[in-house]
Amino acid sequence: MLSLDLTKLRGFVPEDYLTSRSEKLAGAASMLANHNGPGGDFTGWVTLPRDYDKEEFARIQAAAKRIQQQSQVLVVIGIGGSYLGARAVIELLCSPNYNLKKKDTPDIYFAGNGLSTDALLELISLIGDRDFSVNVISKSGTTTEPAVAFRIFKQMLEEKYGKEGARERIYATTDKARGALKGLADQEGYEEFVVPDEVGGRYSVLTAVGLLPIAVAGIDIEALMSGAAQAMEALSVPGLDNPAWKYAAARHALYQGGKKVELLACYEPPFRFFAEWWKQLYGESEGKEGKGLFPASVEFTADLHSMGQYIQQGERLMFETVVKFAPRGEFLIPNDPDNVDGLNFLSGKSLAFVAEQAMRGTILAHVDGGVPNILVELPAIAPDTVGYLIYFFEYVCGLSGYLLEVNPFDQPGVEAYKKNMFALLGKPGYEAQRAELEKRL
Ligand code: PA5
Numbered sequence: 001m002l003s004l005d006l007t008k009l010r011g012f013v014p015e016d017y018l019t020s021r022s023e024k025l026a027g028a029a030s031m032l033a034n035h036n037g038p039g040g041d042f043t044g045w046v047t048l049p050r051d052y053d054k055e056e057f058a059r060i061q062a063a064a065k066r067i068q069q070q071s072q073v074l075v076v077i078g079i080g081g082s083y084l085g086a087r088a089v090i091e092l093l094c095s096p097n098y099n100l101k102k103k104d105t106p107d108i109y110f111a112g113n114g115l116s117t118d119a120l121l122e123l124i125s126l127i128g129d130r131d132f133s134v135n136v137i138s139k140s141g142t143t144t145e146p147a148v149a150f151r152i153f154k155q156m157l158e159e160k161y162g163k164e165g166a167r168e169r170i171y172a173t174t175d176k177a178r179g180a181l182k183g184l185a186d187q188e189g190y191e192e193f194v195v196p197d198e199v200g201g202r203y204s205v206l207t208a209v210g211l212l213p214i215a216v217a218g219i220d221i222e223a224l225m226s227g228a229a230q231a232m233e234a235l236s237v238p239g240l241d242n243p244a245w246k247y248a249a250a251r252h253a254l255y256q257g258g259k260k261v262e263l264l265a266c267y268e269p270p271f272r273f274f275a276e277w278w279k280q281l282y283g284e285s286e287g288k289e290g291k292g293l294f295p296a297s298v299e300f301t302a303d304l305h306s307m308g309q310y311i312q313q314g315e316r317l318m319f320e321t322v323v324k325f326a327p328r329g330e331f332l333i334p335n336d337p338d339n340v341d342g343l344n345f346l347s348g349k350s351l352a353f354v355a356e357q358a359m360r361g362t363i364l365a366h367v368d369g370g371v372p373n374i375l376v377e378l379p380a381i382a383p384d385t386v387g388y389l390i391y392f393f394e395y396v397c398g399l400s401g402y403l404l405e406v407n408p409f410d411q412p413g414v415e416a417y418k419k420n421m422f423a424l425l426g427k428p429g430y431e432a433q434r435a436e437l438e439k440r441l
Helices: 019-034 054-070 084-094 117-127 144-167 180-188 208-216 221-235 243-256 269-286 308-313 351-368 383-403 412-425 431-440
Strands: 003-005 073-077 107-111 132-138 170-174 191-194 261-266 294-299 318-325 373-378
Touching: 003 243, 019 243, 019 383, 054 132, 054 191, 054 208, 054 221, 073 117, 073 144, 073 208, 084 107, 084 208, 084 269, 084 383, 107 117, 107 144, 117 144, 132 144, 132 208, 144 170, 144 180, 144 412, 170 180, 170 208, 180 191, 191 208, 208 221, 221 243, 221 383, 243 373, 243 383, 261 269, 269 294, 269 383, 308 351, 318 351, 351 373, 373 383, 412 431
Parallel strands: 073 107, 073 132, 132 170, 170 191, 261 294, 261 318, 318 373
Antiparallel strands: 003 373
């Protein structure tokens, strides 16, 4: 399903970059398989494509059908790992223009992923007087942004449909036992879905966190899981032929050789949000203890006309990982007898052929400019391809964290802003910190 070209790393990494890491890779793979490395309690995602809760999966499919029937709009409330995966998959498979398309599934809007008043007001006016349902997603059940958004949309639903009607339109995805959202969902009698204890937020797209909104968009979630299961089977085989081992070793060698930024590039515009998901996955997993590649992303060829200059000649601190999908269709460039634009040398050629040459030319130019390249190639964008790619990136991320000797499954740094925000908002218990911060502002 996935092929990896590492030939454009020659001269940038030592010849033995893979073999010299074989022992560490074997150790990392074993820690992932046995759940006994740092953060091992949060490695349930490793076997999720095989061991997922089948009964809950059927409930997700049934709930998705119900939402499709009851509403023209689904508001998905969540942030970080409780948001990015669903949006990434929906945009990649159904288009960033999903809401604009003619379809028999609801429009899907995302809320609670920020604190912008303008964005909230815009969303409320976009919903207008249409029927809507809400999927509120928070593993901890206490994150401020989604909690505030949920309070607002819950009230809107209750005003529109009454308490009983609102209950039928609210779907809560949260911890099985803890947190304010769990308490509220139990008390109000919402349909509940579980974020498994052993799966952290950014690894949770293949749980109810991602699957319910994805299914509402009409995407075949069985095919998505089956693609992930294929990846799980292929990547669990230890050895230096394993593409995940190769990619993790290459990233680590490049990082140790001074390349501090990994630029994820794709030639498909719907990939943009998938790259956002990828950035969180890698940024939160590796960026700690003063270490970690900085994950960045670009959309080609558009960004060749904006970021291309920097990539070619700016600070030599990055390498590129290009994700290439086979095209889903074909479009031939027409002939023009007048040839005023001088483009007849392309007449009859497919747009995909032109894109392919653009990609090949760009890779060589960037390599010549000191930007090593990794190429990941996949079949056409489809649920199983995307499931495969999700698992591939998750698995490489786990291996990479262990090569870097960090815990890839915690995120202690995220707490710092939250504590300051709570103190400044006057949350009870943060009084001393508030006085201290006010002095500094
Ligand atoms: O990856 C993570 O753990 C985070 O990005 C969380 O998903 C994010 O902070 C949201 O947390 P919660 O789902 O608890 O509201």
